[in-house]
Amino acid sequence: MTVSVLDTASAMTAILDAAEDQRADLVREMWAPMAGMFRFVPGGADLAQVHRQNFGFAWDARAQDVREAVDALVQADAWNRLETGLQRGAAALQESVPGVAVPDVTVLLVVGDPDSSHFVDEVQGLSGFGGISGYITVTVWPTPTVLDRLEAIVVHELHHNVRYAPGGIVWNPATVTVGEQVVSEGLADVFAAELYGDAGYTHFVSEQTRTDDAVLAKVVTGLGVTGMQNFSAWVHGDASARLFGAEPVGLPTGAGYAAGVRLARAYLEATGSTAAQNVRTPAVDILRVATERLGLNDQRRPEPHDG
Structure with a gap:
C-alpha cells in the first residue's frame, strides 16, 4: 500500500494568504487530487463546494482562527501521524486477512469551519469519509480530543476503504x-x-x-x-x-x-x-x-x- 498524505498545511496557508477573489480556486486546487472520488458525478463536482459540504473552513471568514488551527495540527505532527496510523492499520488488516487487498490511498486533512455549530458542537470537530476506495478525507477542529485521536480516526476510515475496495x-x-x-x-x-x-x-x-x-x-x-x-x-x-x-x-x-x-x-x-x-x-x-x-x-x- 502506498500512502499519499497531501501537504494541505502549505495549501491551507496559501489559501489564507491569497487575495480573497483567488481563494476559491486555490481550494479547488487543494482538493484536486481527490477528484476521483467524484468520478460518478455527471460533469464532475465543484471541489470548492465539496470542501464546504465536508464542513471545510470558510475561506472568507475567521482567517486567524483557521491559521491557528493549521498551526496546531502542524505542532501535533498530524500529517505524519496519519501516515503512521494508516501503515499500522494496513499491516493489521493484512496480517488478519492474508491476501486482502489494501488499496493505495490518498489522504486529505483539512481544518473545519469554526462557525458551524453542528461541526463544532454536535460532531465535536470531526467529519471523516473513507467509503470510496483509494481516498480518505478528514476534516477536523484541533481540540485536545481530536488531536489525541488522529491515528484512530484515520484507521477507522481505512477499514471502510478496504471493506468497499474491489473484491469486497x-x-x-x-x-x-x-x-x-x-x-x-x-x-x-x-x-x-x-x-x-x-x-x-x-x-x-x-x-x-x-x-x-x-x-x-x-x-x-x-x-x-x-x-x-x-x-x-x-x-x-x-x-x-x-x-x-x-x-x-x-x-x-x-x-x-x-x-x-x-x-x-x-x-x-x-x-x-x-x-x-x-x-x-x-x-x-x-x-x-x-x-x-x-x-x-x-x-x-x-x-x-x-x-
Whole structure:
C-alpha cells in the first residue's frame, strides 16, 4: 500500500494568504487530487463546494482562527501521524486477512469551519469519509480530543476503504441498507479500538448513547431500510438529519455508531474473531448472529438479502 498524505498545511496557508477573489480556486486546487472520488458525478463536482459540504473552513471568514488551527495540527505532527496510523492499520488488516487487498490511498486533512455549530458542537470537530476506495478525507477542529485521536480516526476510515475496495462489499447507493452502514461503522470503531484502545471509539457518541438499550432497539428497527439518503437519520441522528433535510426518526447523535459497536461486538464475541478479520464479512451475516445473541430478532425488520 502506498500512502499519499497531501501537504494541505502549505495549501491551507496559501489559501489564507491569497487575495480573497483567488481563494476559491486555490481550494479547488487543494482538493484536486481527490477528484476521483467524484468520478460518478455527471460533469464532475465543484471541489470548492465539496470542501464546504465536508464542513471545510470558510475561506472568507475567521482567517486567524483557521491559521491557528493549521498551526496546531502542524505542532501535533498530524500529517505524519496519519501516515503512521494508516501503515499500522494496513499491516493489521493484512496480517488478519492474508491476501486482502489494501488499496493505495490518498489522504486529505483539512481544518473545519469554526462557525458551524453542528461541526463544532454536535460532531465535536470531526467529519471523516473513507467509503470510496483509494481516498480518505478528514476534516477536523484541533481540540485536545481530536488531536489525541488522529491515528484512530484515520484507521477507522481505512477499514471502510478496504471493506468497499474491489473484491469486497459492493456499495449501491439505491439498495444499500442502514444495516450495512451501521455494521460498517461498528466494525471500523472496534478495529480502531483494537489498535488504539478507547481512543478508537468515535468521540461525538456520548456514553449514554453507547449504553442505552432503547437507542439500540430503535436502530435495529431500521436496519432493513434501504437507500443512503436515509443514513443521516438512522446512523448520525436527528441533528444531522435536520441539517441535511431528512426526516428525523428520534435518535441522538451517533446512534448508529453506538448500535454498530454493540452489534459488532456481539458478533465478534460469538465467533471469537476480530474486527480486522471481518473487514469484508457481509452485514447480513453479522446481523443474523448479533441480533440473536442480543435478543433483538423480534424488533428487526427483515434485511433485503435475508431471503
